[in-house]
Each structure stands twice: as structure tokens, then as C-alpha cells.
Amino acid sequence: xxxxxLLVLVYIWMTVSKQIEFNxxxxxxxxxxxxxxxxxxxxxxxxLVIGFIVGIAQYAPEALQSRLKLxxxxxxxxxxxxxxxxxxxxxxxxxxxLFIEIFLTIITGIYFPSEIVSDMLTTIYPWIxxxxxxxxxxxxxxxxxxxxRRITLIITSIALISIxxxxxxxxxxxxxxxxxxTFIIPFWxxxxxxxxxxxxx
Amino acid sequence: xxxxxLGRILVLVSIVFVLANYLPDFYWLKFDKPVSKPLIxxxxxxxxxxxxxxxxxxxxxxxEAGRNYSRNEWELYLPASNYRQLLYENxxxxxxxxxxxxxxxxxxxxxxxxxxxxxxxxxxxxxFPLMESQSGRVRLTMLDDFFRIDxxxxxxxxxxxxxxxxxxxxxxxxxxxxxxxxxPSKLIAGNPSTMKPFDEGYFVIDSDNKLFxxxxxxxxxxxxxxxxxxxxxxxxxxxxxxxxxNFYGIAISTDNxxxxxxxxxxxxxxxxxxxxxHTMNRFVYMGxxxxxxxxxxNDTATANYATDRNNKLIKAIDYKFYDGSKDAAxxxxxxxxxxxxxxxxxxxxxxxxxxxxxGIQSVWGLILSAILAxxxxxxxxxxxxxxxxxxxxxxxxxxxxxIAIILIKNVE
Numbered sequence: 093x094x095x096x097x098l099l100v101l102v103y104i105w106m107t108v109s110k111q112i113e114f115n116x117x118x119x120x121x122x123x124x125x126x127x128x129x130x131x132x133x134x135x136x137x138x139x140l141v142i143g144f145i146v147g148i149a150q151y152a153p154e155a156l157q158s159r160l161k162l163x164x165x166x167x168x169x170x171x172x173x174x175x176x177x178x179x180x181x182x183x184x185x186x187x188x189x190l191f192i193e194i195f196l197t198i199i200t201g202i203y204f205p206s207e208i209v210s211d212m213l214t215t216i217y218p219w220i221x222x223x224x225x226x227x228x229x230x231x232x233x234x235x236x237x238x239x240x241r242r243i244t245l246i247i248t249s250i251a252l253i254s255i256x257x258x259x260x261x262x263x264x265x266x267x268x269x270x271x272x273x274t275f276i277i278p279f280w281x282x283x284x285x286x287x288x289x290x291x292x293x
Numbered sequence: 294x295x296x297x298x299l300g301r302i303l304v305l306v307s308i309v310f311v312l313a314n315y316l317p318d319f320y321w322l323k324f325d326k327p328v329s330k331p332l333i334x335x336x337x338x339x340x341x342x343x344x345x346x347x348x349x350x351x352x353x354x355x356x357e358a359g360r361n362y363s364r365n366e367w368e369l370y371l372p373a374s375n376y377r378q379l380l381y382e383n384x385x386x387x388x389x390x391x392x393x394x395x396x397x398x399x400x401x402x403x404x405x406x407x408x409x410x411x412x413x414x415x416x417x418x419x420x421f422p423l424m425e426s427q428s429g430r431v432r433l434t435m436l437d438d439f440f441r442i443d444x445x446x447x448x449x450x451x452x453x454x455x456x457x458x459x460x461x462x463x464x465x466x467x468x469x470x471x472x473x474x475x476x477p478s479k480l481i482a483g484n485p486s487t488m489k490p491f492d493e494g495y496f497v498i499d500s501d502n503k504l505f506x507x508x509x510x511x512x513x514x515x516x517x518x519x520x521x522x523x524x525x526x527x528x529x530x531x532x533x534x535x536x537x538x539n540f541y542g543i544a545i546s547t548d549n550x551x552x553x554x555x556x557x558x559x560x561x562x563x564x565x566x567x568x569x570x571h572t573m574n575r576f577v578y579m580g581x582x583x584x585x586x587x588x589x590x591n592d593t594a595t596a597n598y599a600t601d602r603n604n605k606l607i608k609a610i611d612y613k614f615y616d617g618s619k620d621a622a623x624x625x626x627x628x629x630x631x632x633x634x635x636x637x638x639x640x641x642x643x644x645x646x647x648x649x650x651x652g653i654q655s656v657w658g659l660i661l662s663a664i665l666a667x668x669x670x671x672x673x674x675x676x677x678x679x680x681x682x683x684x685x686x687x688x689x690x691x692x693x694x695x696i697a698i699i700l701i702k703n704v705e
Contacts, residue, residue: 117452118422118437125418125439126485171296205450207418207441244700245304251311258636260644261416266636269646276307282300286704 093142097192104132105199112203124208128261132196132212139189139223140253146185147230150177155234160288170289174281178231182278185227189220217267218256221274225253228277236284237291245280252277297704308697309690310634316693317626317633324622330590331614335599335607336370337390337583342597342610343367357610373399373581392583401537402582402602409575413529413545415642420450422485426492426508426515433487442478442497446470468514469507475499482530482542489534493541496530496554506559519559525552528571543578545571551587553604565606566598573640627654631691655691662695663688669699 108131112120123129154160193213200209229249236242256270331346336356343362345354354362368375372389376399379385385394420439428434438449438458446466449458469476476499483495494508494515504521507514521527525546532542540553544561549569552561569576569589577588584607587598593615599607631651636644651658666687670679680703686694 117455118435118439121420121439121452122422122435122485125420203455205420205439205441205455207420211418241701244308248308248311251315252307255314255636258644260637261642262636263643263645266645273307273310276303279300279303280307282296283304283701283704284300286297286300 093145093188094191097138097142097188098195100134100138101192101195101199104134104196107131107134108199108203117203121204121208124204130212130215132200132216135192135196135216136219136257138192139185139220140226142185142188143223143225143227144230146181147227147234150181151231151234160235170285171282174231174235174285175278178228178278178281181227181231182224185223189223193220214262214267218258218262218270221270222253222256225249225256225274225277228274228280229253232277232280232284235281235288237288241284241287245284249277295705301701301704304701305686305694305697308700309693312693312696313630313632313634313690314636317630317635320626320630324619324625326618326622328592328615328619331595331612333588333595333597333610333612334371334374334579334586335584335597338370338372340608342599342608342612343370344612346614371581373583374403374579376403376581389583394582399582401535402580404533404535404537404578404580406531406533406543406578407575408529408531408543408545408571410572410640411642412531413571413642414640419481421481421483421495423449423494423507423509424487424492425510425512426494427510433489433492435487440465442476442481444477446476465514465516468516469505472505472516473503473518474505474516475501475503480527480530482532484532484534484542490536491534493532493534496532496541498527502526504559517559519554521559522561525550525561530554543576545576551576562604564598564604565600566596568596568611624654627651628658629692631655631659631689631693659688659691662691666695666698673702 108120111131120131124131193216196212196216197209200212226249229245229252233242233245233249236245252273256274262270329347331344333342333344335341336343339356341357343354343356345352345367347353354364354367356362362370368378369384372379372386372394376385376394376396380396388394420441422435422439424433424435437453438451438461440447440449442448447462447469449461449465450456451458474497478497478499479502480498481495482497484493492508494506496519497505497507499505502521504519504527506517506519509515525544526548527544528547529545530542531545534541538556540555540562541559542554544552544554546552549571551564551566551569553564554560555562564587566587566589568574570591573591575590577586577590579586579588582602585600585602585604587600589596589598594611594613596609596611598609601607628651632655633649633651635647635649638645638647641647663684666684670683673679683698683703686698688694690697
């Protein structure tokens with residue numbers, strides 16, 4: 093995962109330096125400033141893919157081999173265990189995203205002034221959120237035993253995530269609301285875990 | 294309340310959030326109808342407005358009384374805005390109302406400019422190129438550096454090296470300070486494009502709400518305080534260099550007045566308009582040698598204030614083009630959806646939280662939702678079926694909550 097991110101980041105880096113070499117720096121700056129050209133748009137779905145893969149890798153084996161049943165029969169509260177599992181994954185992908193952000197900030201900072209760097213960071217923020225959102229959703233949904241409810245939750249999370257990919261400039265308050273909504277998703281697991289343990293149909 | 298109930302509420306909240314975002318969209322995908330906005334121009338020949346718009350048999354021109362005109366007639370009656378076609382057909386009159394139709398004047402006055410709410414509310418990266426305004430060349434060229442204005446002054450950054458040009462920054466900062474500029478700036482307005490006849494640089498508002506004109510003349514800074522009128526709180530400036538050199542552009546104030554910024558000592562000349570709201574309406578300037586049409590458009594009507602070259606109001610019209618075709622759909626919407634939530638809004642240049650309440654009409658929908666919730670929950674088995682809390686959710690969030698509680702059953 094780290095390798096894939098690194099490849100994409102290096103690709104973006106090389107593309108930017110090539111574009112500047114071929115089109116002059118001022119042209120590159122102009123299209124970024126006046127045409128809102130996002131030179132880092134190749135990165136757009138990377139956090140989503142990372143969140144998806146980490147989520148599947150963590151939860152699919154548990155669910156398929158019924159290990160979750162075993163875990164949840166331990167004399168520990170199921171909520172605690174499930175939230176801890178999600179938190180572990182959150183830290184892992186959080187570190188990956190932090191790496192991506194730092195790397196991209198450095199690349200951007202080489203060629204462009206701080207205004208463009210902060211614009212880049214606000215632009216990628218909802219993309220980063222999408223990675224957390226998909227991971228939390230997978231974690232909660234895998235635990236859910238009933239397919240009809242699973243489908244409801246899958247559709248809800250897809251709809252939520254697609255809002256994050258709306259083209260345009262989010263305001264601070266919009267980003268705050270979207271952050272809150274994203275961080276509600278891990279707590280779905282309280283319900284799905286309850287359903288799982290009780291086998292509610 | 295048990296923790297599992299809390300978990301369910303969070304799921305319900307998420308579902309309501311998503312539904313309030315998407316269901317209204319789906320509704321309008323099905324029921325929205327196109328409403329075409331008319332073109333309105335003042336005819337100095339007929340001394341009344343001609344209104345062009347879509348009708349049953351294509352595009353048609355009518356006058357205020359509803360009489361039909363052909364395209365050729367319309368062109369003849371609005372000669373200054375259609376002078377090129379008339380010239381091509383060799384039927385351009387020599388003079389109209391005593392005004393000589395000379396080509397230079399016709400060409401110079403033919404200016405159009407539009408500002409919608411999505412333009413004035415957009416967010417842009419605050420870096421700007423300063424061009425040489427008197428290079429002695431016909432074609433404008435972009436230099437390698439871009440400037441920012443902050444509390445330390447104006448800083449030029451070289452795009453080739455991404456480093457500050459300390460010397461140039463100092464010269465310009467000093468020039469601005471000398472002109473009385475108080476850093477930082479509140480607004481920087483220019484027209485950073487080489488596709489214009491010449492360059493007038495920027496209008497910059499300093500932290501004391503003073504408006505300055507900043508440009509580069511033969512490599513040196515030109516900074517001038519414009520003595521802008523004190524009571525006018527400027528929200529937006531659209532600069533538009535044009536060969537007429539009568540006005541630099543327009544300024545829109547927070548109290549919804551629109552001014553020309555004149556070449557004559559930067560005077561603010563207020564346009565004779567009313568009913569304008571910069572957050573809701575589009576302003577269009579369609580000027581020609583004989584008439585300056587100042588047009589304010591909203592969703593249901595177009596107002597046109599025809600003025601002469603001296604900003605004197607000739608005649609005004611408030612033309613309602615909306616025929617009520619969407620009223621039924623809007624009423625039904627308000628009944629079905631108690632509110633809607635969106636991040637996109639055509640009248641906004643940014644993605645923000647747009648929460649719209651459907652008003653008093655939605656009460657019936659809410660009551661119906663609560664009754665439906667009551668009936669449906671009653672039919673469910675006792676253990677995780679009926680409860681008043683779910684009915685309450687439906688009563689407050691209407692169709693969204695109803696769907697959510699049907700999909701996600703209650704827990705103990």
C-alpha cells in the first residue's frame with residue numbers, strides 16, 4: 093500500500109516537473125490559479141482504495157472463517173472489541189494518509205508558494221475522508237449478519253462517500269460537517285455488533 | 294437508553310443525512326422543467342422594449358404589447374447592437390435619433406459583461422500576475438512572477454524558482470505605503486488574462502476600506518488612491534479593460550448597488566437599478582452606442598433598465614417570464630420533503646451547507662409520515678417493533694426518517 097502510494101506520488105512529482113519544463117512555470121501557475129487545475133488529481137481515489145483494501149483485508153478473513161463469532165464470545169464487551177479493531181485500522185491508514193499528505197506538501201512546496209500548497213491540502217481533505225469513510229463502513233458492515241440491512245448500509249455509505257467527491261471548493265463549515273458524518277460511521281458498529289451477537293434477523 | 298439504541302440512532306442519522314441529500318435530487322431529475330430566460334433589449338427606434346424568447350414555433354420577438362417581429366425587423370429596430378449584420382446587408386442607417394452611426398463609435402460601445410452570484414461568491418487562490426501595462430507592444434505578455442499581498446506588504450514570487458523577489462517586492466511595498474496603503478488587503482480585483490486589449494492592473498482594497506489602483510507602468514509601480522466614496526462598502530469588483538475607456542469595470546456594494554468605476558478620476562457612478570440582490574440575481578450589462586441595457590435576472594423575472602450613455606434612465610421593464618409550470622412540482626416537493634440538504638447550489642461558487650426548509654406546507658407531509666410510521670410499527674412484532682421514539686423521528690424528519698426506521702428496526 094505504501095509502495096502504491098509512493099509510486100503515485102512520484103508519478104505526480106515527475107508529471108509536474110515535466111509540465112513545468114514543457115510549458116513554463118508561469119503557465120503552470122496560471123492554470124492552477126485561474127483554471128483550478130488540480131495537478132495532483134491522480135491521487136483522488138488512492139485514499140478510497142487504501143481504506144477499501146485495509147478494510148477488506150482486516151474483516152473478510154474474520155467474517156469468512158467465522159472468527160468474529162469467537163472473538164465476540166470472549167468475556168469482553170463486543171462494542172469495546174469492535175471499536176478497538178476499527179481504531180487499529182484507523183491508526184494504520186491514518187499514518188499512510190499522513191505520509192501521503194507530507195510527501196505531497198513537500199513536492200508542492202518545491203514548485204509552488206504556500207497559497208497553492210494550502211489549496212492542495214483543502215482539496216485533498218475530502219478525498220482523505222473518503223478513505224476513512226470506506227474503511228469504517230466496511231468494518232461496520234462486515235459484522236452485520238442480515239443481508240437486507242447490509243445492503244441498506246452499503247448504499248448509505250456509497251452515497252455518503254460520493255458526496256466527498258463533489259467537484260468544487262468546500263467551505264470550512266461544509267468540511268466540518270462531512271468530517272462529523274464520516275466519524276459517525278465507526279459507531280454504526282455498535283448496532284451491527286449487537287445484531288451479530290444476538291443473531292437478530 | 295441502551296448503548297445499542299444509541300448505535301441505531303447514529304445509523305438513522307446517517308441514513309437521514311444521505312436521503313435528505315439525494316431524494317430531492319432524484320425528485321427534481323424527474324419533475325424539473327426547463328424555464329427559458331428571455332432576451333430583452335431596448336429599441337431606440339420604437340422607444341420600447343423588444344423581448345425575444347422561446348415560443349411554440351421556435352424563437353420569437355415580441356414588443357411590450359405582444360406584437361410579433363421577425364428577426365430582420367428586430368435587427369433593424371436595435372441597430373446599434375446588430376450593426377455588424379446590418380452593415381453586412383448594407384442596410385445600416387446613416388443616423389438614428391440624430392446620432393450618426395459611425396463604425397468606430399458603434400464598435401467601441403458594444404460591451405457586454407455579466408456577474409452571477411456564483412461568480413461573486415467563488416473562491417480563488419490569492420496570487421496574481423502583474424503585467425506591464427505600457428510595454429509598447431500590442432500583445433500583452435505574462436511575466437514570470439506572481440504577487441501576494443499580506444500584512445508584510447506586497448511580495449512578488451518568481452514562478453521559475455518559487456522564490457521571493459525581495460528587491461521588486463520592496464519597491465512596490467514602498468510605493469504602496471507612500472500612496473497611503475494600509476496592509477493587508479481585503480480585496481484584489483483584476484482581469485489576469487492576456488486576451489484583453491490592454492492592461493489596467495488591479496483594484497485593491499486596503500484594510501481601511503480604501504480603494505487603490507495598482508499597475509505596472511514601464512517597470513515601475515503605479516499606485517493611486519481612488520478616493521472611493523466612504524459610504525459604499527464594496528463586495529465585489531469586476532474589472533474589464535475595454536477600448537471605450539469610459540469605465541474600468543463595475544463595483545457591487547454589500548447593499549446591492551452597482552457602480553461604474555469611471556476613468557474620470559475613479560468616480561463611482563451608481564447605476565439606476567433596484568431589485569438587485571448580489572447573492573441571488575445575475576447582473577448583465579449589454580451596452581451599445583445608443584443604449585446601455587442594465588439587466589437583473591432572477592428565477593422568475595428579468596428586469597431591464599435601459600439607460601443612455603450618460604447613465605440616464607430611459608425606460609425600465611420588469612418582465613415575468615416564469616409561467617407557473619413548476620408550481621405544482623414545487624408544492625408537491627414541499628409536501629413530500631420537509632427539508633433538503635445539499636452541498637451544491639447553482640447560485641454559489643463554493644460547496645457549502647445548503648439547508649432548505651420547505652416551510653408550512655411540509656406540516657401535512659410530516660403528519661402523514663408520523664401516521665404511517667405509527668401504522669407500520671404497529672404491525673411489527675412487539676419485541677423490536679412499536680415505539681414512540683420512532684414515530685417522533687418520522688414526525689420531525691418526514692419521509693427521510695420514515696424510510697430510515699422502516700429499514701433499520703428498533704433494538705432493545
